[in-house]
Amino acid sequence: RTGSDLEMLLRHDLRPRLVKGAYAGDYDDYEEIQNRLKRHVLRVRDTSGAISIGTHDPRILAWLADALREERHRIHLGFLMGLADATKEGLAGAGWTVWEYVPVGTASRPYILRRERYLAEHRVRGTAPAP
Incomplete structure (x- = not known):
């Protein structure tokens, strides 16, 4: 979304x-998307409110764990079921609030196609989602 x-x-x-x-x-x-998310997260950090963040990007997750460690009580990290299980467990064990999103319903094809595209984009960039 936009800053406004x-x-x-x-x-x-x-x-x-x-x-x-x-x-x-x-x-x-890729870099602009990461930087934009970071700017938005920091903007919310400057308020007293809570924030939910959804990503499987290991670079963003490492940045969050470092830059916002003291703010983790106001941050909810959302992950998709079946992805980044080791990361979810590690963050939860370090005191972060971790949510797991579970897809429901019969219209699963768009969900599956987005995940396949996401993984293919990582392969093209030579990167990988969080473990």
Whole structure:
């Protein structure tokens, strides 16, 4: 989402959920997407509110664990079922609040296709999602 969307949520004291995931967006530059998410996370950190963050990006997760360690009580990290299980366990063991999203329903094809595209993009970049 845009910075103005985030500001609107913060003005109304709503908890934003920032996701860097497998959805098509306005940007396809990997570094810009990471930097934009970091800027938005830091903007919320400057408030007193909570934030939900969804990502399997190991670089973002390492940054969060380092830069926001003292703020972890206000941060909820969301992961998809079946991905990053070791990372989820490690973060939860370190005191982070970890949520696992479970897909339900019969329309699973779009979900599966997004995951396949996400994993293929990692292969092209020579990177990997969080373990």
